[in-house]
Amino acid sequence: MLATLYAFADAPSLRAAATALRLHHSTLQDRITQAAHLLGWSITTPSGRLRLQVALALRRLRRHPV
Numbered sequence: 001m002l003a004t005l006y007a008f009a010d011a012p013s014l015r016a017a018a019t020a021l022r023l024h025h026s027t028l029q030d031r032i033t034q035a036a037h038l039l040g041w042s043i044t045t046p047s048g049r050l051r052l053q054v055a056l057a058l059r060r061l062r063r064h065p066v
Helices: 002-010 014-021 025-039 046-063
Strands: none
Touching (some): 002 014, 002 025, 002 046, 014 025
């Protein structure tokens, strides 16, 4: 799931993220829907995507402090 979230957060579009993950875009859409359900917020809206990007950045910093 984390690879999906990182790819989605970093890619400019769903199709670009799907290509990076070597998935069909509809498969990625299903994973995104499942992730949003688990997280409790939509990650497809601009504010949700920003929230995801911030959460993943904080996770990276926590795991690998500068």
